[in-house]
Amino acid sequence: MAKEKNPRRVGDNEARAKLRMIRISPIKLNMVAQLIRGKKVDKALADLEFSHKRISGDVKKVLESAIANAENNHGLDIDSLIVSEAYVGKNFVMKRFRARARGRGARILKPFSELTIVVREQDEEVVPAPEKKAPKKTEEKSEKKADKKAAPKKAEKTKEEAA
Numbered sequence: 001m002a003k004e005k006n007p008r009r010v011g012d013n014e015a016r017a018k019l020r021m022i023r024i025s026p027i028k029l030n031m032v033a034q035l036i037r038g039k040k041v042d043k044a045l046a047d048l049e050f051s052h053k054r055i056s057g058d059v060k061k062v063l064e065s066a067i068a069n070a071e072n073n074h075g076l077d078i079d080s081l082i083v084s085e086a087y088v089g090k091n092f093v094m095k096r097f098r099a100r101a102r103g104r105g106a107r108i109l110k111p112f113s114e115l116t117i118v119v120r121e122q123d124e125e126v127v128p129a130p131e132k133k134a135p136k137k138t139e140e141k142s143e144k145k146a147d148k149k150a151a152p153k154k155a156e157k158t159k160e161e162a163a
Helices: 026-036 040-051 056-074 137-162
Strands: 014-022 081-099 105-121
Touching: 014 056, 014 081, 026 040, 026 056, 026 081, 026 105, 040 056, 040 081, 056 081, 056 105
Parallel strands: none
Antiparallel strands: 014 105, 081 105
16 A cells, blocks of 8 residues: 655645745745746846845745756746735744843744745737726716806895895
8 A cells, every 4th residue: 555645745846945944034035935926037147147135146046946947847837927925924932132221131933934936837928908998087076076166056046046
């Protein structure tokens, strides 16, 4: 009796790569992850190549690993891949102390993070349909103003008729 195969955690047209124990704050790592979300992989690689952030080199390695997983393990076309997800998680925090004045100690936190990148094969270019424009508000306002101007005149006429 063989053990059942684990189900895939991502879709048939997706591949993922994960890097754990990255020595950087999750907030700082998320700034770099935001840089590549939703982009084509070649554009995302170029952005990471020329980014001035220290961690962008590690993020680039994870993205290259996800691309390699897509090509070798799942047979996806690398020219049509986009970065569908890039999310950051917290890992453990090293706690250290630093000597301070008058015999006190200050706590220093050294956080670790983990990064997961999911790439998806895009079937064809999806061009969003042009949205219908709503009527201009200036036309609506001018109609309302005209109605307001006409309303007081009617009230004046009724006062004159009553007298």
